[in-house]
Amino acid sequence: MQIAYGYQDLQLMSTALQYDIFTGLSEAPKTAEAISCKIGTDHIITEKMLNALVSIGLLFRSNGEYHxxxxxxxxxxxxxxxxxGNYIKTQKMISFGTSSYGDWAEIGEALKNGYLPASKDGFRLYDKIFSLSMKEMAIRGEAQETAEVVSCYPWFKDARRMIDIGGTHGIYSIALLARNPKLGGTLFDIPGVTELGNAIEHFKQYEVSDRIRIQNGNFFKKTDLGSGYDLAFISNVYFLRTADDLLDNIHDALNSCGRFVLKNSVIRKDRNGPLISSLLDLDMCFWSENHQLYSVDECIDLIEPHGFEIENVSMLEGCCLGTIAILIFKKVS
Structure with a gap:
């Protein structure tokens, strides 16, 4: 029965975010009356909502004040x-039918009529909140863990040029650059996306602007990513059934014996979990018929024919997008 209350829990949390209650309480604890006066809401309902937030463990009350x-x-x-906050807002839009790019409120229609791909203008790629939610997922620990895994290999210490493909916000680039002070590179993404992800601001914040540049283009189609890279990195963009152009672009951009690092959500080979991975695979009914989640073995089988050889596989558990695999391929031909 707890599953049935998930709607209320998410709605409660997202409403508190909408009124920025948690940021206000970071400044100082407040009474329900003080909070309702500050945010301009009904006092009685505000107090009921605050008590509900206490009950789900997001606030506590002491001496009549909320913390x-x-x-x-x-x-x-x-x-x-x-x-x-942006990650939670994205989940609300997807779950409650308030997004312009497909949502779980329409899962019954998809079940009956097939895939319900969003229009280009509404696709998540071009959504500011979605782009920032990807940054928030990365900075919560995934970027740090990924950089720790990749940097432990001897070849990484010798790498001088990297390309982060589809990196949007640049957080993974920043994490990798922090592990190798001699590394520089390129953030390559579809035009307009790095602006939505605030990549330039992040590069300035972490003082790496002089070590990385931004280049625009559609990497899913045959395009020139540049050349002479020791490392090509992509995170959670490998969901296409036909990604031959992407893989060929990466192969052409790498030096001889360069490494291609794929960090991606994966599903078990029998496709029965883990839970978040299964839900993500189902969510792709709002993307297109050309999207699905792959198992580790399927990723290897699809990528190796493009001139790569698998070297290592590491797993990250407990991530926002389910089980994550970090697959390291070496360019061999």
């Missing part, structure tokens, strides 16, 4: 570098 819990202070206050 953030530790998890709210870290992830729900805009004063925190680990703020996850």
């Amino acid at each position: 953030n819990t530790e998890i709210s202070e870290i992830y729900l206050s805009q004063k925190s570098p680990y703020y996850q």
Whole structure:
């Protein structure tokens, strides 16, 4: 029965984010009356909502005042570098039918009529909140863990040029650059996307603007990514059934014996889980018939014929987009 209350829990949390309650409580604890006066809401309903937030562990009450819990202070206050508000807003839009790019409120229609791909103008790629939610997922720990895995290999210490393909916000580039002070490179993405992800601002914030540049283009089609790269990296963009152009572009961009690092959500080979991966695979009914989630073995089988050889596989558990595999391929031909 707890599953049936998931709607209310998410709606409650997203409404509190809408009124920026957690950021306000980062400044100082407040009474229900003080909060309702500040945000301009009904006092009685505000107090009921605050009590509900206490009941789900996002606030606590002491001496008549409401305080953030530790998890709210870290992830729900805009004063925190680990703020996850845009990620939660994205989940609400997808779940409750308020997005312009396909949502779970239409899953019954998809079940009956087939795929319900969004229009180009509404695709998640071009959505500001979605782009920032991807940054929030990365900075919560996935980027740091990924960089730790990749940097442990001897070849990484000798790498001098990398290309981050589809990196949007640049957080993975920043994490990798931090592990190798001699590394520089390129963030390559579809025109307009890096602006939505605030990549330039992030490069300035982490003081790597002089080590990385932005290049625009459609990497899913045959295009020139440049050449002479020691490392090509992509994160959670490998969901196409036919990605031959992407793989050939990466192959052409790498030096002899260069490495291609794929960090991607994966599903078990029998496609029965884990849960978040299964839900993500189903979510792709709003993308196109050409999208699906792959198992590790399927990724290897699809990529190796394009002139690569698998070297290592590492797994990250407990990520926002389910089980993550980090596959390291070596260019061999």
